[in-house]
Amino acid sequence: MNLNTDERWMREALREAKKALEKDEVPVGAVIVANDRIIARGYNFTETLTDVTAHAEMQAITSAATFLGGKYLKDCTLYVTLEPCLMCAGALYWAQITRIVYGASDPKHGYSLCSAPVLHPSTTVMPGVLEAECAALLSNFFLQKRK
Numbered sequence: 001m002n003l004n005t006d007e008r009w010m011r012e013a014l015r016e017a018k019k020a021l022e023k024d025e026v027p028v029g030a031v032i033v034a035n036d037r038i039i040a041r042g043y044n045f046t047e048t049l050t051d052v053t054a055h056a057e058m059q060a061i062t063s064a065a066t067f068l069g070g071k072y073l074k075d076c077t078l079y080v081t082l083e084p085c086l087m088c089a090g091a092l093y094w095a096q097i098t099r100i101v102y103g104a105s106d107p108k109h110g111y112s113l114c115s116a117p118v119l120h121p122s123t124t125v126m127p128g129v130l131e132a133e134c135a136a137l138l139s140n141f142f143l144q145k146r147k
Contacts, residue, residue, distance in 0.1 A: 006101050010079050012029075013103070017056070019043045025046065026138070029080070032077065032078050032079075039068065042058070042061075058091060064076060073097040074097075076099075080101075082102060082103065084111050088111070089111035098122065102129070
């Protein structure tokens with residue numbers, strides 16, 4: 001993939017994050033792309049569902065598996081506005097997703113804090129796509145919460 005393509009799909013993930021923001025959820029959004037088309041969308045839904053597992057990635061993984069009719073997401077790319085947490089990375093491991101592209105790093109809760117490998121060995125990762133825009137959405141949300 002080239003950077004323009006990654007930015008195009010990350011903008012779609014940002015649209016999903018803004019849907020979360022409208023619902024007063026932590027604004028994280030995700031899309032899963034296969035064959036140059038979005039097959040699944042998701043955004044954080046943890047407050048609405050009172051479910052700590054209702055992260056954007058988990059919503060998108062479930063939707064993509066339903067769309068594909070199977071649990072493996074080979075030849076799929078996840079675009080997510082925030083680095084996946086350890087829980088989501090584990091789900092992505094089991095889904096065997098081919099590629100992960102994320103915007104903002106998560107120095108407090110991101111999977112990369114773990115010293116052991118948590119993603120499937122065949123998964124590739126591209127961090128930092130539209131990082132400033134993704135990070136600003138999150139920081140502004142938390143600034144408003146602290147007021």
